[in-house]
Amino acid sequence: MLVLISYDISTIDAGGQKRLRRVSKECLDYGQRVQYSVFECEVDPTQWIFLKDKLLNTVNLKKDSIRFYMLGSDWKRKIEHYGCKKPVDLHETLII
């Protein structure tokens, strides 16, 4: 299934930049950055429990916010992209 993850990390304090880096690194283990603070991660239910737990332990819930959108398995027809920096479709045939 595809999970869209969006977040606002407070970077007022010194730890904010560190949390920001960690959250993006954790998301990149399972997906790709589609906009500055928005990631799409394709995970199975077990991977999702693991990733969600890691993310919720990384953010500071008193200062930051994080949102998860469950887009299911039939997610391709639900997403439209316009403009530059179109993310890679990892399911498309790769011609080398």
Place this chain on the structure above:
Amino acid sequence: MLVLISYDISTIDAGGQKRLRRVSKECLDYGQRVQYSVFECEVDPTQWIFLKDKLLNTVNLKKDSIRFYMLGSDWKRKIEHYGCKKPVDLHETLII
């Protein structure tokens, strides 16, 4: 239906800040900001055609990117929020 709108607007040029303000204003006409550059808009099909057209005419498709996620009408169970700044649920009973 609920449409999640996320965008990256390039603010390198002078027009970027203006586009940023206009995009957020256009989204606010139909929904609420849930994170810095993420909005949730509840629209019917006609409103969506109108809003999408306005947004695509506001952004600079060579410099910015904008993504639309169609979350349908059964969107409540698909969204989870953690941390601060929880958005208002516009469908909940308002006690004055």
